[in-house]
Amino acid sequence: MTRYETREVHLARRPDGMPVTDDFRMITTSLEPPGPGQVLVRNVLMSVDPYMRVRMAKLPSYPHWELDQVMDGSAIGVVERSEHPDLPVGTVVSHRLGWREHAVLDAGHASTVRHIDGIPLTAHLGVLGMAGFTAYVGLTQIGALTPGESLYVSGAAGAVGSAVGQIARILGAGRVVGSAGTPAKVAYLVDGLGFDGAFDYHVESLSECVATNIPDGIDVYFDNVGGGHLQAALDSMNQHGRIVVCGAIGEYNALRGQPGPSNLIYVLTKRLRMEGFTIREHMAEYPAFVARATTWLLDGQLRSTDTVVSGLESAVDAFRDLLAGRNIGKMLVRLSEDPTPPPDRGAASA
Missing domain, CATH: 3.90.180.10 (Medium-chain alcohol dehydrogenases, catalytic domain)
Structure with missing residues (x-):
């Protein structure tokens, strides 16, 4: 044998x-x-x-x-x-x-x-695998993004984040903004993937930077990072906004004992909805997503x-x-x- x-x-x-x-x-x-x-x-x-x-x-x-x-x-x-x-x-x-x-x-x-x-x-x-599917489910089911709404995504140059911004544009978001860690990534988000705005998160005040880039406030925040990014987004969330908790890569190497945002009171006062999810709970919808995303890829709306x-x-x-x-x-x-x-x-x- x-x-x-x-x-x-x-x-x-x-x-x-x-x-x-x-x-x-x-x-x-x-x-x-x-x-x-x-x-x-x-x-x-x-x-x-x-x-x-x-x-x-x-x-x-x-x-x-x-x-x-x-x-x-x-x-x-x-x-x-x-x-x-x-x-x-x-x-x-x-x-x-x-x-x-x-x-x-x-x-x-x-x-x-x-x-x-x-x-x-x-x-x-x-984009046709779990990264794209995670972006799609987070936007359509957890974040319930509707045409004309503003979206902010952290970790925007990663696999999920880059798909989030592109799919949000396809779904009709009014403004799509992402954060990334280098000037080259920021340029790629805007010039290569069609984001309306992007910024390097290595700034003195992340909260002020978010507010400057999304002056009318955030309707949907897609969180891939956690920590200070979540705190900054909470400051700029619009009333009845939704926070999609997909990941916390900024905290994965220190999984215990991390302090939470100091402004979680905004979840109450702004009547926000904040929900985490794992993609394995949504696999029944995966074939339909692949069919839709394949069309987007072939017609140039979505880049891999x-x-x-x-x-x-x-x-x-x-x-x-x-x-x-x-x-x-x-x-x-x-x-x-x-x-x-x-x-x-x-x-x-x-």
Whole structure:
């Protein structure tokens, strides 16, 4: 019986603050061949995401990774051996067994990725994947954005934030403003993605900067950062505004004992609604989102933006760079050769 040698990344210990190399361990292992109803997948791309930092901790009511076990996450790969008729060899699939070069999984846990001319494979982990879907659900269901309303999104140059701004414009937002960590990112939000305004959050008064950029107040705040960004947004929220709590990347490396905003009284006095969510509760709506977002991509309303590094040995550094804000758009790790043809020159990708 042939076994398949591969590499995977394990969580060696729970990080204290910013993760370091010694928190992880690269393991060479061998996989059993796929059994009935299973497939062997060669991973091509894997995603690293901010929520993974929370899974490295051990917090109540949130699933955590076990020590000395392989981590997981979104990935796209190619079926190299199949024991299921619906997924023949060569099929491109998405699945949840990232952080490894190969995976054996039940066919029911893999979804076929259909090639569409003009759309790169990376988009299926970005604006057509969980990042774009998170943005869409946050805007339409949690934030209930309506045409003409103003939107402010923190962490706007990241995978979710960049999708939030673009989708808000498509849905008819009156003004879309985002914050980011460098002048280059700020320029890209406005010139590349069509934001109405953007600013570098490294300022003396974040609250004043938000108010200056959104002088008529915020109707929907999409929070990816937490901390001072939430406090600044609360100062500028309009009455009956909505705060979408998607992430808190500014606090992930210090998950305990962080002080909250000092102006939460505005939730009461401005009659605000503030709600957190996780995308796994909304997966029934994912196919409809993909159909809609694919049309936006093909007609140029939506751009797929990503930062890609190569090799599983680079995955930990890519994750650290993500937490440090060194990416634009979706942070991905390329693990092997892309099986799909390159997109046309006019494709909506960056």
